[in-house]
Amino acid sequence: MKIGIIGCGAIAREIVTRRSDVVALYDIEPDRCRNFDVPCYPSLDEFLSAVDLVVEAASPKAVRDYAMKVIGNGKDMLIMSVGGLVDRDFREELFNLSERNGAKIYIPSGAVGGLDIIRAAKIAGLSRARITTTKNCKTLGVECESRTLVFKGSAEEAIKKFPKSTNVTVLVMIATGLDVEVEVYADPEVHENVHSIYLEGEFGTATIEVRNRPSEMNPKTSYLAALSPVALLDSLESNVRIGA
Ligand SMILES: NC(=O)c1ccc[n+]([C@@H]2O[C@H](COP(=O)([O-])OP(=O)(O)OC[C@H]3O[C@@H](n4cnc5c(N)ncnc54)[C@H](O)[C@@H]3O)[C@@H](O)[C@H]2O)c1
Structure with a gap:
């Protein structure tokens, strides 16, 4: 799997530390990529062409701005800023697009369980x-x-x-x-x-x-929430799924 992450913050740090298949980063503030030993792309288009699966770990606005393009390009997408999906019309449009072109949307359990x-x-x-x-x-x-x-x-x-x-x-x-x-x-x-x-x-x-x-790194974000996309990515490769 070639993983790309949008947003070089606390969640990205945890994923990059624990997964060796992160190949691309994109951040609206490119300086934020500096502390990561992963290529940082200057444009979303170049970033997208380098990856199979996009992890959004940026902001609700990033979900609204990029998700249709990511899914429209046939890339799977893991969404952390679930707040970006609050609008029902936008959410249904995105989920319908994913249904039509087969690109998957993953929403981890984040900071909660159940x-x-x-x-x-x-x-x-x-x-x-x-x-x-x-x-x-x-x-x-x-x-x-x-x-x-x-x-x-x-x-x-x-x-x-x-x-x-x-x-x-x-x-x-x-x-x-x-x-x-x-x-x-x-x-x-x-x-x-x-x-x-x-x-x-x-x-x-x-x-x-x-x-x-x-x-x-970011007290607004729970440590568990930063671990949850790692667990979800690991589970995609696992033959045995427990509690999934
Ligand atoms: N689902 C959950 O349970 C859960 C839990 C915690 C955090 N979150 C969300 O996950 C996201 C990431 O959290 P974090 O702690 O890593 O944040 P962070 O503030 O540590 O890092 C976010 C990074 O994204 C970049 N960014 C912001 N808007 C962008 C945009 N439009 N395009 C490209 N880059 C952009 C910022 O420059 C920053 O480097 C936040 O939206 C946060 O609210 C979700």
């Missing part, structure tokens, strides 16, 4: 999904002296308010197909990125809580 439960439970019907995110005030970019509810509403609204901290709410929305109830708390005492998902359906109920260590 996507396996959602997939199975959905077969019989899911009726409710709630996600509560708690991060340090500084990580969310808000002032607070004690645990404070800073957002309550839908995944669509959450990603607009906290585009770098609530990708998982859009992930759960897309995975469940439900209007997810989202609460975001800022807490000066919390130094992990905590996501708690509650699901209800025909299967019963589930609560999945992940207390994530922030990535050292």
